[in-house]
Amino acid sequence: MMRNILVLLFNDLSIAFKNKTFFLILFIPLFIFVSLNLIDGSKAEADKIKIGLVQDEAYAPKLTSSIKAAGKLMEITWVQHEAEGVRLLKEHKIDGMLSKDEKVPSRLALLVLKRESLHTIAIVQSFSALQKAAEGRDPDWIAAVNSLHEGGIQRQTLPTWILMLVLLIGFIILPAQIAEEKEKKLLLALLQTPIHEVQWLIAKLLLGMILIISAILLLHLLGQFGPVNFLDYMAFIVVGSFCFSAYGVCLGFLCRNQASARTLGVIFYLPHLLPSAMSDVSEKLTAIAPFLPSYQLYQPLQAILLEDGKLANMSFDWIYLFLLGLLMFYLSYLLMKKRWLM
Amino acid sequence: MQLEIHNIAKRYDQNRGLAPTSFNVVKGELIAIVGHNGAGKSTLLKMLASWIVPDGGTVMIDGIDLKNRAAIVRKVGFIPEDPNLFxxxxxxxxxxxxxxxxxxxxxxxxxxxxxxxxxxxxxxxxxxxxxxxxxxxxxxxxxxxxPPLLILDEPTSGLDFEMTKEIYRLLNSMHDAGKTIIFTSHRPEEIKNLATRIMVLHQGSLIFDGLPGAYFQSEIHEKLYA
Known part of the structure; x- marks a missing residue:
């Protein structure tokens, strides 16, 4: 039994090399890494908050002198008019601009790119601290803001990238490869040999799992970040790759050709990716996402990578993914036995 | 008896597929299955090759049920019309x-x-x-x-004269080696030169089963190629 599985797996991996699937799998983590590095580069420069002040505006002398005094924290960029400030803001050359508040002319308004961003909170915090120091008032009630999710943007977005890779291979690459084998009658040719249907299915599952784990491994190697609870993390990566590979194999059996497999793949890919990956920024999505299998992978990955979570606290998610994978495997077997759309 | 087919059937819709069909094949026969497109020729062959699951009926090859795929694949070699290679x-x-x-x-x-x-x-x-x-x-x-039984679906379709002759040579040598061969064809000269028995399918039903001489003298042949 093992011999046939290994022969089929070797053949599948050879096809993955020949049709460049393997290179695509390696390119995606590389692309993510390069993009994240570019983000980090601009963030390092942005450690000092750059505030735009309009030259013609009459700012309180206490304000400008306080900002100048906090030279390690803030830097003033003088702009000729508000339009220039807006342009610099859009070009990320300044982080915010202080101008006259339209509703209360005696006070100032802070113009930023995104009101809800963490960077805006940091600017407001810094101004609050400066104002209190300048007025000699007591310090803030809140001394510091600690984040539940530790690490830089690379680490914080890691669960999203991993989910994207798992779903991409599971829903787009695997179904297309299976549909191609069906379309070219290669699967039927293989079934003219004494191999069992289950052996073919296991080889395809292993192919999916190898592609997923290779991509994730490369992402970790490039980013040089490892989880604290390595075994717990691997347990979820293995069960997640198993579940979504089985899901992908099943989708492949529902399609007659590659074109329909790609369409069906995208139909499944986006609804699984977006609600889970965006659940952090939306209350409604947070309510919907737990109904998706992708969230049962995303949420534990987030907990393990960003909060040092443990498998023991997430056994429901692990069992859920495992059982769903088994169900999909069984459905694929039934479709294969019926020679569905072959 | 090498191949025993009893009431094998497959229906895709009202006008396509194969009605319940029965026949036997003796070892060493070279059978041509003839008929218009959609007559059920390929469906019959694909069922024998386990490519399609029949709606009903039984097929025994050397006494082994077609459902026992692992054993049957060693008995049957199937060559589809379009080569399916990596x-x-x-x-x-x-x-x-x-x-x-x-x-x-x-x-x-x-x-x-x-x-x-x-x-x-x-x-x-x-x-x-x-x-x-x-x-x-x-x-x-x-x-x-x-395998002792070879099934070929239009083996010379789309081939030039030289390649067609090469395929005929291969089929004859395999037949001489004692293999049982079933093939479908649209070419009268191919059927005449190769077959030892001819079966005609029409709209999913077997309407003729006999020797080449009887077939070429029958009205069925004239109607088929009119």
């Missing part, structure tokens, strides 16, 4: 892959390459071969496990 890989890779899955030593691959004049093309990628050469590789692959 295009990315060489002729040798394709044959060795199937030899491994059939648990056949690689010496047999060498013998097939030699027998089918494929030695000059052993390292050539299948996608670079002509249809005739692909069909030769396909027949060679089907013969790796030396």
């Amino acid at each position: 295009d990315f890989f060489s002729v040798e890779y394709n044959l060795k892959l199937f030899a491994m899955l059939n648990q056949i030593p690689f010496l047999r691959v060498e013998a097939i390459l030699d027998e089918f004049n494929l030695l000059p093309f052993r390292k050539t990628k299948v996608q670079a071969l002509s249809k005739g050469l692909k069909q030769r590789v396909n027949i060679g692959r089907a013969l790796l496990s030396d």
Whole structure:
């Protein structure tokens, strides 16, 4: 039994090399890494908050002198008019601009790119601290803001990238490869040999799992970040790759050709990716996402990578993914036995 | 009796497929199945090759039920109309892959390459071969496990004169070696030259089963090629 599985797996991996699937799998983590590095580069420069002040505006002398005094924290960029400030803001050359508040002319308004961003909170915090120091008032009630999710943007977005890779291979690459084998009658040719249907299915599952784990491994190697609870993390990566590979194999059996497999793949890919990956920024999505299998992978990955979570606290998610994978495997077997759309 | 078919049927919709059909095949026969497109020829062959699951009926090959796929695949070699090979890989890779899955030593691959004049093309990628050469590789692959029953779906479709003659030569040599062969065809000269028995399917039903002489003198042949 093992011999046939290994022969089929070797053949599948050879096809993955020949049709460049393997290179695509390696390119995606590389692309993510390069993009994240570019983000980090601009963030390092942005450690000092750059505030735009309009030259013609009459700012309180206490304000400008306080900002100048906090030279390690803030830097003033003088702009000729508000339009220039807006342009610099859009070009990320300044982080915010202080101008006259339209509703209360005696006070100032802070113009930023995104009101809800963490960077805006940091600017407001810094101004609050400066104002209190300048007025000699007591310090803030809140001394510091600690984040539940530790690490830089690379680490914080890691669960999203991993989910994207798992779903991409599971829903787009695997179904297309299976549909191609069906379309070219290669699967039927293989079934003219004494191999069992289950052996073919296991080889395809292993192919999916190898592609997923290779991509994730490369992402970790490039980013040089490892989880604290390595075994717990691997347990979820293995069960997640198993579940979504089985899901992908099943989708492949529902399609007659590659074109329909790609369409069906995208139909499944986006609804699984977006609600889970965006659940952090939306209350409604947070309510919907737990109904998706992708969230049962995303949420534990987030907990393990960003909060040092443990498998023991997430056994429901692990069992859920495992059982769903088994169900999909069984459905694929039934479709294969019926020679569905072959 | 090598092949016993009893009420095998497959229905796709009201006008297509194969109505319940029964016949027997004796070892060493070379049977041509004739009929218009959509008559049910390929459906019948694909059911015998386990490509399609029949709606009903039984098929026994050398006393083994068709449902016992693992045992049946060693008894039947199926060659579809369009060669289904791994295009990315060489002729040798394709044959060795199937030899491994059939648990056949690689010496047999060498013998097939030699027998089918494929030695000059052993390292050539299948996608670079002509249809005739692909069909030769396909027949060679089907013969790796030396099955006693060969089923060919329009084996000379789309081939030039030389390649067609080559396929005839191969079929005759396999028949001389004692193999039972069933093939479908649209070419009267092919049927005349090769077949020892002819079966005619029309709209999913078997309407003629007899010797070539009787077939070519019958009205059925005239109607079929009118």
